[in-house]
Amino acid sequence: MASLRDLGLSEYEARAYRSLLQTGPTTAKELSRASDVPMGRIYDVLNSIEQYNLVRSQTASRPKKYVAVEPSTALDRLLADKKRELEERADQYESIVDDLSDELVATDPVDEQFWTAAIGPADTFELIGERLAAADDSIVMVAADPTPQIDVRTVGEEVLDHLESALDRGVSVDVLMNRSLVDELPQSVGRRYRRTLQSRSDFAVRTSERVTGSFNLIDSIEVCIQVPNPLSTGEIFGTIDLKDAEFAGEVYDEFRPLWREAKPLEL
Structure with missing residues (x-):
C-alpha cells in the first residue's frame, strides 16, 4: 500500500500532515495530541514539513497555527522533489562512471583460449x-x-x-x-x-x-x-x-x- 513515506516523509512527518488535513488550522500542541507525535518532536516535525512546502503557518497568531496544503498540491511538490533528487543522483552516477572509465583500464588480452x-x-x-x-x-x-x-x-x-x-x-x-x-x-x-x-x-x-x-x-x-x-x-x-x-x-x-x-x- 502506498505511503507518504514512499515519497520521502518520515513516520512522524506523515502522521503530522495527515492529522493537519483532519484538524484544519491548529497549534503545535493540539497537533501533537491529534497525531501522537511527541511534544518534544512536534516543532522539528512541523519545521521539516514546512520546508517541504506541505504546510502554511500563521505567524501572527499566538500560539502559532499551522494548516495543511491541499493534498494534490502537496503530492505534486513531493513528486517534484523526488524527481529532482533522482536527477541529481543520476548526474552523480554519470560523473562517477566517467571518472572510473578513465581509471579502470583492462590489461592487454592474453592469447589463450x-x-x-x-x-x-x-x-x-x-x-x-x-x-x-x-x-x-x-x-x-x-x-x-x-x-x-x-x-x-x-x-x-x-x-x-x-x-x-x-x-x-x-x-x-x-x-x-x-x-x-x-x-x-x-x-x-x-x-x-x-x-x-x-x-x-x-x-x-x-x-x-x-x-x-x-x-x-x-x-x-x-x-x-x-x-x-x-x-x-x-x-x-x-x-x-x-x-x-x-x-x-x-x-x-x-x-x-x-x-x-x-x-x-x-x-
Whole structure:
C-alpha cells in the first residue's frame, strides 16, 4: 500500500500532515495530541514539513497555527522533489562512471583460449549484447531465422543500438542474414537502418538463403555461437562464447565465401 513515506516523509512527518488535513488550522500542541507525535518532536516535525512546502503557518497568531496544503498540491511538490533528487543522483552516477572509465583500464588480452556459456533466450541476448559492446575492431554478425521465443521488435532495436555504438567507436560491422529474417523485422528497424546506417562505409548488410545458423565474430578472435534446442525445433537452447583466435579464423574462412555470394540488402 502506498505511503507518504514512499515519497520521502518520515513516520512522524506523515502522521503530522495527515492529522493537519483532519484538524484544519491548529497549534503545535493540539497537533501533537491529534497525531501522537511527541511534544518534544512536534516543532522539528512541523519545521521539516514546512520546508517541504506541505504546510502554511500563521505567524501572527499566538500560539502559532499551522494548516495543511491541499493534498494534490502537496503530492505534486513531493513528486517534484523526488524527481529532482533522482536527477541529481543520476548526474552523480554519470560523473562517477566517467571518472572510473578513465581509471579502470583492462590489461592487454592474453592469447589463450577461454569460453563461457549462457542458457535460455534472455541470458543469450544479454551475453551477446555484452560481447558486442566489448568489440574494438570488427563485428561479423550472421543471423538465421528468428525463433518463437524472440521478440523481434525488441531484439532488433537492441541489436541496432549495439551496432550504432560500435560504429561510433570505429568498429566495422558486417551483417549477413537469411532473407526470411529480413521479412520478419518490424518497419521501425527498417526505417532506422535506412536513415542512420545504410550510408555508412563501415557498415554492410547482405542476405543469403544459405544462412542456417546464427553467430557473431568479435575482433577476429572471439565467436558467440547460438545453440539450438535439440529437443525443440526452432528454439534457442543457449549461446557459447569462445575466445580462440585460431577457431575464429576458421569460422571467418567459412564466412567469406558466403559473404561474397550474398546479395546487398535492399529495403
